Amino acid sequence: MAIFAAIVFIFDLLSHYAPMLFTKEVIYSFCLTVPITLVVMIRWGWYSVFFAIGDALLLTIINNPSVWQSYLCYGVGNASLMLMLLAVKFIGKKRIASKWYFTLLFVLCGWVLQNLTITVMNAICGFSFVSYLASNFGFGITGVLSLAMGLVITLVLRRLDGMYEDQIEYLKRLKGEREEMRRRAERGEDELDLDEESLSILKKDNDLY
Numbered sequence: 001m002a003i004f005a006a007i008v009f010i011f012d013l014l015s016h017y018a019p020m021l022f023t024k025e026v027i028y029s030f031c032l033t034v035p036i037t038l039v040v041m042i043r044w045g046w047y048s049v050f051f052a053i054g055d056a057l058l059l060t061i062i063n064n065p066s067v068w069q070s071y072l073c074y075g076v077g078n079a080s081l082m083l084m085l086l087a088v089k090f091i092g093k094k095r096i097a098s099k100w101y102f103t104l105l106f107v108l109c110g111w112v113l114q115n116l117t118i119t120v121m122n123a124i125c126g127f128s129f130v131s132y133l134a135s136n137f138g139f140g141i142t143g144v145l146s147l148a149m150g151l152v153i154t155l156v157l158r159r160l161d162g163m164y165e166d167q168i169e170y171l172k173r174l175k176g177e178r179e180e181m182r183r184r185a186e187r188g189e190d191e192l193d194l195d196e197e198s199l200s201i202l203k204k205d206n207d208l209y
Contacts, residue, residue: 001044001051008036008051012058015141031059031141034111035150037081039157042093043167046085052078059141069125077118084110097164100155107154111147118142 015031033055041048056074064070087106088096096106115136123129136142158164162174 001040001047004036004040005051005054008032008055009058012055012062030143030146030149031055032146032150032153033059033078033142034081034114034146035107035154035157037078038084038107038110039154039164041081041084041088042097042164045088045166046082049079049082052081063141069122069127073118073121073125076121077114080113080117081110083113093166093169097158100158103154103158103164104151107150108147111142111150115142 011032033052037048037052037055040051053075056078057071060067060070060074084106087109091102096102119129119132119136122132137144139145154164162170165173
């Protein structure tokens with residue numbers, strides 16, 4: 001989990017500071033809150049809430065540390081991703097990860113849920129609903145660029161063995177595979193011993209003639 005936390009932290013910093021290295025016209029950036037949180041959710045379940053809330057706090061400190069509404073909006077917005085645990089429970093982790101289109105739909109639903117919640121929370125706090133709707137579902141920091149990057153990264157991660165899989169089930173599967181390999185190795189040794197025994201018997205028989 002520390003690796004995923006480091007990935008989120010680094011990309012949050014990049015999303016804020018990288019555009020400053022270019023001209024002022026560079027206004028597009030992205031973050032990986034949704035795909036990373038959902039990967040953690042598939043692997044460890046409700047522990048993903050710490051990633052969602054922690055990332056909201058970090059993004060607010062980086063971008064708007066003096067605006068208390070930002071803490072509330074991003075905190076509630078990211079926390080809304082925990083509703084995706086309902087999909088995990090009723091659809092199942094294996095089914096979500098089994099087909100690429102189920103996986104992409106899972107990420108898409110999480111992205112829509114997060115951005116819609118952030119937009120609504122900003123409207124409740126007195127900001128323009130239309131402005132934040134256009135920003136969050138456009139090319140803002142949580143917009144379509146973040147969605148596109150999230151979908152690509154998720155497709156790559158799900159192809160890695162055990163990456164997009166419940167970790168308890170993954171460890172059980174590894175243990176079963178190792179035991180099966182051990183059993184096959186033992187059977188191979190037994191067959192070799194039998195073959196040597198048979199050869200010795202045949203050799204003795206040949207000596208009689």
